[in-house]
Amino acid sequence: MKKFIDAKGKSCPMPVIMAKKEIDAGVKFFEIEVDNKIAVENLKKLANSQGFTTTIKEDNGNFKVDFSNGCEECEEVLAKVEGKKPLGNWAIFVNKETIGAGNDELGQSLMKMFFYTISEGKDLPKSILFMNGGVKVPTLNAQAIEHLKVLQDKGVELLVCGACLNFYELENKLEVGKISNMYDITNAMKEASKVITI
Structure with a gap:
């Protein structure tokens, strides 16, 4: 299951630091939710610098930034096979x-x-x-x-x-x-x- 990080109410650079912590831990797929556009732009910059792609979903002023590095479905299949x-x-x-x-x-x-x-x-x-x-x-x-x-x-x-x-x-x-x-x-x-x- 994809990891979810709640960063609402956190001012920059906290959302970026929280996302970078996941990347450094080797997490390839996660979603982080923030409540301001500045955090969204900074997260997108982080993603680009680390080889991740992002998709953004807005809901009532909150933004869910989806980080992805590779094929999530492929990873799940490989995990089952390797298991x-x-x-x-x-x-x-x-x-x-x-x-x-x-x-x-x-x-x-x-x-x-x-x-x-x-x-x-x-x-x-x-x-x-x-x-x-x-x-x-x-x-x-x-x-x-x-x-x-x-x-x-x-x-x-x-x-x-x-x-x-x-x-x-x-x-x-x-x-x-x-x-x-x-x-x-x-x-x-x-x-x-x-x-x-x-």
Whole structure:
């Protein structure tokens, strides 16, 4: 949201000093309101000297001076993009519904915690690939599904083997990811710098 500065009632050079403080702090877009034309002219001079453009709106004797240095919409888009965690060039291959051998209930819980840990990390995989019993994770493991949705929202590609879903009669229970095939899954493996199998 654009910063607003109320400088009404302030005599020069106070409005200019207040605006310069924002510029020095690196603020690229802000609006300052004054109540006299002399302050408006001085603010315009300041803007020109600092590489800013201004637009003036008058309302009942008050003047809103809008300072801008660049594209505000572009800055907002970049902020959103930069806020996303970058994807790594690696993949996770899931070929069963549990992690490890032994107790299945423990293995399913470990699967949930694995994807939670990945979703909270700084280095996200480019893709997660599900085959054979692994397709039961994005269909039946409700807690793991929630973490997989977070990863998907962050841009991670989730590819789920369609033939495997059909074999286990789970094609109508897919909660996250997209139905894929052997060609796309093997290509994702080949393009990855490393593939981690769990």
